[in-house]
Amino acid sequence: MTVKNTHSHSTRLLLSLLAVNLAMTAGCASKANTPRYASASIGSACYAKALPTVGEGGLAWGDTLNAARQKSLTNCIRYAGRSGGTPSTCQVVLAECKH
Template sequence: MIRIATHRDHSSWLLLVLLFGCLAALSGCSNKGSAARYAQAGANCFAKAVPTAGEGGLAWGNTLSAARKKSMDSCMRYASRSGGTPKTCQVVMAKCK
């Protein structure tokens, strides 16, 4: 018996192919490390500054003092944008590799 394909059969197949294509594209993005986005090439030190309210800042630098300064600048900028308190920014973590 020969079955004639209907429009509904093709649309189901197409939907399935699109679904798998989207999943494949998304899975390729999941392997990227989040720290790599913020790290400077060759930077050994990082610092994190946070305000009492709002968003803080994480920064990398060649020296500990450079990383601390950058994180404080970022904290003040992001805290003011997020409706927080930029004058209360404090470095809560600072390390070198």
């Protein structure tokens, strides 16, 4: 009989998400902070989306990747709580900067 190890599965998932996040962070860190077009200087360059296990998540924009990640986590916690979800399970699932 095979016993599934959920702890091992969730650890692998968390490590995979962390690896993707670090790869995206490294990509944004090497980008020059000068806009390519005149309209590119308006607004924020990076965005992030955080989702809870249950409930509504949060999407946020920021001048840096870390700012966008923090704002999306804060929004996720707020919206998950309001929608009857699980705010303590919020995790950033997408974060990147515009090219």
